[in-house]
Amino acid sequence: MNNLVGHKSSLRWAVHISVAVLVVLWLIPTLGLLVSSFRTADQISTSGWWQALVTTEQNVIMRTAKPQDQQIIDGKYVIEGMLFSSKKSPEILAWGVSSIAIDDYIPGETAKLRKGGEISLRGDGYYHMVSDKPFKGSRGTRVFVKASMPPEFTLDNYRNVLFDPANVSGMAKAFLSTLTVAIPATIIPILIAAFAAYALAWMQFPGRALLVAFIVGLLVVPLQMALIPLLKLHMQIGIGKGFLGVWLAHTGFGLPLAIYLLRNYMVGLPKDIIENSRIDGATDFQIFMKIILPLSFPALAAFSIFQFLWTWNDLLVAKVFLFDSSGQTVVMTAKLVELLGSKGGNWEILATSAFVSIVVPLIVFFTLQKYLVRGLLTGSVK
Amino acid sequence: MGHIQLNNVCKSFGTTEVLKNINLDIQDGELLILIGPSGCGKSTLMNLIAGLEEITSGNIVISGSDVSDKSPKDRDIAMVFQSYALYPTMNVARNISFGLEMRKVPKDEQENTVNRVAEMLQIDHLLDRKPGQLSGGQRQRVAMGRALARSPKAFLFDEPLSNLDAKLRVEMRTEIKKLHHRLGTTIVYVTHDQVEAMTLATRIAVLKDGVIQQLGTPYEIYNDPANHFVADFMGSPGMNFVECVVFEDKLIIESGSQNYQLAIPCSDAVKRSNLESVILGIRPEMLTDPKPHENNPYVHEVEFNVEVIEPMGADTIAIGKWNGVEVQGRLSPESGETAAKGFRLQVDTSKAIAFDPRTGQRVR
Numbered sequence: 100m101n102n103l104v105g106h107k108s109s110l111r112w113a114v115h116i117s118v119a120v121l122v123v124l125w126l127i128p129t130l131g132l133l134v135s136s137f138r139t140a141d142q143i144s145t146s147g148w149w150q151a152l153v154t155t156e157q158n159v160i161m162r163t164a165k166p167q168d169q170q171i172i173d174g175k176y177v178i179e180g181m182l183f184s185s186k187k188s189p190e191i192l193a194w195g196v197s198s199i200a201i202d203d204y205i206p207g208e209t210a211k212l213r214k215g216g217e218i219s220l221r222g223d224g225y226y227h228m229v230s231d232k233p234f235k236g237s238r239g240t241r242v243f244v245k246a247s248m249p250p251e252f253t254l255d256n257y258r259n260v261l262f263d264p265a266n267v268s269g270m271a272k273a274f275l276s277t278l279t280v281a282i283p284a285t286i287i288p289i290l291i292a293a294f295a296a297y298a299l300a301w302m303q304f305p306g307r308a309l310l311v312a313f314i315v316g317l318l319v320v321p322l323q324m325a326l327i328p329l330l331k332l333h334m335q336i337g338i339g340k341g342f343l344g345v346w347l348a349h350t351g352f353g354l355p356l357a358i359y360l361l362r363n364y365m366v367g368l369p370k371d372i373i374e375n376s377r378i379d380g381a382t383d384f385q386i387f388m389k390i391i392l393p394l395s396f397p398a399l400a401a402f403s404i405f406q407f408l409w410t411w412n413d414l415l416v417a418k419v420f421l422f423d424s425s426g427q428t429v430v431m432t433a434k435l436v437e438l439l440g441s442k443g444g445n446w447e448i449l450a451t452s453a454f455v456s457i458v459v460p461l462i463v464f465f466t467l468q469k470y471l472v473r474g475l476l477t478g479s480v481k
Numbered sequence: 482m483g484h485i486q487l488n489n490v491c492k493s494f495g496t497t498e499v500l501k502n503i504n505l506d507i508q509d510g511e512l513l514i515l516i517g518p519s520g521c522g523k524s525t526l527m528n529l530i531a532g533l534e535e536i537t538s539g540n541i542v543i544s545g546s547d548v549s550d551k552s553p554k555d556r557d558i559a560m561v562f563q564s565y566a567l568y569p570t571m572n573v574a575r576n577i578s579f580g581l582e583m584r585k586v587p588k589d590e591q592e593n594t595v596n597r598v599a600e601m602l603q604i605d606h607l608l609d610r611k612p613g614q615l616s617g618g619q620r621q622r623v624a625m626g627r628a629l630a631r632s633p634k635a636f637l638f639d640e641p642l643s644n645l646d647a648k649l650r651v652e653m654r655t656e657i658k659k660l661h662h663r664l665g666t667t668i669v670y671v672t673h674d675q676v677e678a679m680t681l682a683t684r685i686a687v688l689k690d691g692v693i694q695q696l697g698t699p700y701e702i703y704n705d706p707a708n709h710f711v712a713d714f715m716g717s718p719g720m721n722f723v724e725c726v727v728f729e730d731k732l733i734i735e736s737g738s739q740n741y742q743l744a745i746p747c748s749d750a751v752k753r754s755n756l757e758s759v760i761l762g763i764r765p766e767m768l769t770d771p772k773p774h775e776n777n778p779y780v781h782e783v784e785f786n787v788e789v790i791e792p793m794g795a796d797t798i799a800i801g802k803w804n805g806v807e808v809q810g811r812l813s814p815e816s817g818e819t820a821a822k823g824f825r826l827q828v829d830t831s832k833a834i835a836f837d838p839r840t841g842q843r844v845r
Contacts (some may be wrong), residue, residue, distance in 0.1 A: 371566035374533050379580035379627075380554035389579075393570040 136450040137252040143446050146248075154249050156192065158201060161242050163218075163226055166234035176216070176233045182224040182242060189246040191222050201243035212240065220244075256451040270452070272427070273434035278459075279342055280417060280430060281410040284349035285403055291350070292357030292402070293395065297387045299358065300365040301373055311362065317355035325352075326419050333420065342428070345420040352416070353406050364398035365391060400470035407463050411456075431456045483544060483558075483635035483667030484509045485530065490539035492525055492691075499525050500691040503539070507635075512661050512668045514678040517688035518714070523671045526688070527639050530669060532556050544634055554583070559628035563640040565620050567612040573599075573623050574608040580631045598626045601660075618649045625660075635667040642677065654680060675715050679703065687711050704832060709841035712762050712834070718798060721768070721808045723761045724838055727751055732761055732835075734803045737784030737823060744778055745833045750845045759844055760836040765798065767829045768810030777831065785810065785826035790817055799824070 134148040145157050161182045169178045183189060193202035196210050196218065204210050206222035216230025220242065228240065260270060298304075299311055329348060338344045368391065376386050410416075414432040421428050429437075435456070439449050485507040492500040499522045507513045515523040528534045530541060532553035540549040548556045559580070568576050577598055578591045586594075599605040602622045612620055621641065628636055638657075642650045658681055661668055672678055678685050679699045687694045687702065687710075695707040706712035712720045725732040730748035734741050743761070745751070751759055774780045790812075791798040797817025799810045801824075810826055835844040 369564065369566060371562040371564045372568065374531075374553075375560065375562060375566040375627075376568070376579070376583075377533070378531055378553040378558065378560050379631075380583035381579075385583060390568060390570075 132450045132453055135446060136256055136454050137254070138447060139251075139253055139255065140445070140447050142248075142251070151252070152250050154247050156245065156247050157189075159244050159246060159248075161244055162239035163228060163242060165239050166236055169234050176230045178228040178234060178239075179226060182220070182226055182244065189224070189248040191220065191224060191244055191246045193245040194220050195243045196240070198241075198243065202245050214240075218242070256447045257455075260448060260451045260455060269429075269434060270431075270455075273429050273431045274456075276421075276428050277411060277431040277456075280345055280349070280413075280421065281407055283342075283346045284353070284410040285406045287346060288350045288353040288357045288406060289399060289402060292354055292361050293392065293399070294387070295354075295358045296361035296365050297383075297391055299362045300368075301386075301391075302383060314355050314358050314362075318359060320355075322352045322416070326415075330419055340421060340423045342421065345417055348416050348420045349406075349410050349413075353409070357402050357406070360402050361395065361398050364395060368394055396470045400467040404464055404467055408460050411460050483507075483633075484542075485544075485635060485667060485669070486542040487526075487530070488540050488542065490526075490529060490541065491537045492522070492529060492534070493537045498691060500529070503691075503693060505686060505693070505696070507667060507669060509667055510665045511683045512670060512681055514682040514685045515669065515671045515688060516673065516675060516678045516685060516714070519673060521688040522691040523673075523688050524639060527560075527637055527669065527671050530635075531558060531560050531637050557631075557634045558637055559631050559633040559635075560637040560639065561624050561628050561641045563643055565612075565624040565644075567620060567623055567627075569612050572609050572611055573604065573615070573626075576612070576623055577626045577630045580627065584631070594630050598629045601629070602626045617645055618653070621645060621649075621653060625657075629660075629664075633666070635669060638668060638670040640672055641670075643672070643674070650677075657681060675717065679715070687714060689714075706762075706834070706843070708843055709760065709762070709836045712836070716764060718765050718809050718811075720762050720764050721803075721806075722836070723763075723803045723806050723808060724758055725761050725804065726758045727756060732759065734761070734783070735805075736801070736803045736826075737786045739784055741781060741783045743781055743828065743830050743833070745830050745835060746779065747833075747835055747845055751835055754837070754844050756837060756844070758838060760838050760841075761833060762836060763828070763830065763833040765809040765811040767832060768799075768808065769827050769829070770812050770816040771825055771827045774827075774829075777829070779829060779831040779833075781828045781830065783826050783828055785824045786822045787820040787824050790820055792817060799826075 131148045134151050135143055138148065138151060141159065142151070145159060146155050163182070164178050164180050166178070168180075169176050171177070182191075191206045193205055194210075195201040195203040196212060197203075204220070206220055209217050209219040211217050212228070212230070214235075215232055216228060216234070218226055218228045218240070220226045226242065228234070234240075299307060299314075329351070330344075333339060333344045333347075338347070372390060373386060376390050381389065412432060414430070414436070417430045417433065421430065422433070431452075435449060435452050438445060438452060485505070487503050487505040487507075490500060490503040491498065503526060505513070515526060517523050525534065529536050532548065532551060532555075536549055540547050542548065543556060543558070568579060571579065574595050577595045581591045581594060595608065596605065599608055602625060604619060604622045604626060607615060607619060607623070612623065615623065621644070624641070641657075642653050645653060654677055661681075670677075670681060679702075682699050684696060684698055685702045686696045689710050695702060695711045697705070702711060702715055706715065709722070713722070723734060725734055725743075727733075728742060730752055731742040731744055732751075734743060745761070768785075771782065785799070785801045787799045787801050789800040791800070792814060794814070797812045797814050797820070799812050799817060799820050801808055801810070812820055816824075836842065837844055
């Protein structure tokens, strides 16, 4: 009785609040990833993404320029430069040259170096190293800085992932490979499933109910169970590893859900329309093409989204059925794993690549979602 | 040429017999109404004629050829569904021409037909619209137009007006009648509305539990019903049924605490049947306020205790009791206003009929 006009259910607020909480919970990791993709590696390693917008006090270890850059000015060996490469430099609060005492000095003071010589550091990050003897070694001197870092965002990661020649060839190739897998692996099952679903929904033949039950049964078979036998079969009949194999595998794993989904949708279409088109003289094929298919867009769109997302994000099936020794068929998910694995925690690259790879599914979703909500049957019956 | 014959047609779903031995001979150009309460099998019978369901036994002959095993498209019939079943993704013109398209009629001929039909049904300004943009009445017209486009041997109408509001239904009823006069095509029309049946039909077939109770013209069905069911089903307000004791050749009723003897035309048959009591069937319009008459032996005057009056505008229904059973009379609005206990009611039994109380069959 709570839904009567004028009576607002007290649970409504509970529902609204829980929805809001759930949405926020779900969005937080994505937001974190997005923010991280605009930060530098240093920022990511020193502070959390939620601190990206505020000025924070941080302890950072910086290095001066290398000894090979030293100049001789007035008979003394000098290295000078800016500690921070970015334009908006942080304000240095304290600094030190030893890891035991990182805040011994304030900006403007001069410190003695352990290996000889001295260094002075200004608040804006300008350093000046002077020594009577030449500086030795291959690396610059470590400087420990306690600084308040202003918020800073960079597009460098995207430049790196999308345009850096070293990355771009691998990433672009992986992107194309993924598209080559995902598009046919979405279209093929839809084509097969739509025909099957029509037959199972509207054509009379013996054993139809059993067949439907069998397909529903297939829904619960875990795909991991079929990986090895299927791969063996592919090898035996000569498909081998490659795109054809992965398309077939995705098709097979997607079909039960596709048929089930589409059949249930088609069965719900008004019987009168189909009977009328039969009286109008349409064959089963014509009924399917001209009446059923245009009416089934919501179900087709729903399944396309599922299947595309699943094939786009898939790593397992691609690993088993696709990768060969040539390395020409690496998909994006595998490339991401590579980026993370080989460079040991390049989080900024990982976050950026993840966002680059999200773009396509988002486009697919937003183009198809309008079909999901449209009332296609309006005006047809009654 | 649409001459439809149903010979001993039976239909069962599993063990349930839905239609039992139906024999119907629908003449060319006839408008045959199938009427009956819901669940009587009338829509199933329609589907059998259309070929949407298989007959269990018997055969169906359309224009001399046996179509029992032919698919719907080969029977050359057109159907209008109760739900209209318009193709929602196609515009009105395409809806109308779809049947022609499927039969590979040339494009320009399709266009001519669409225009002709649209003009006939006054929907020519709607041809570009989708069904979703039409009102209920317009959708109904499109559904009819789709059937008309193909000029088939026969039309099957499955309760085509039941989704319209009362006023529109009356309008479309007239329109269908005009259309039938103009086209002269056989129409089989399913309805549960007895007014529709009476106004439209050339002949009416009354169905109950899968059996045809009576087949006849509207006049026959109304005035000469075969049994209690048909008499009860047709007419609004319905026929009065009162069980009466037979006394010689008359029937005894008790009205207004007095007993009356009513003479009825079928008294010989009643006598012959040796029944102690029969059910008297008499239509409300035979129970009126006193009118002048010429010494008619079937006109009686009885005292009637009016319990309820229901003014209908043109006349007033007065409800009282005979033999403890509710009886409706049709009075003029003037006398209806003052009708009360002890009203003098004129009863004309010249069209009264009698039924066997046990079987419900006519006594004649």
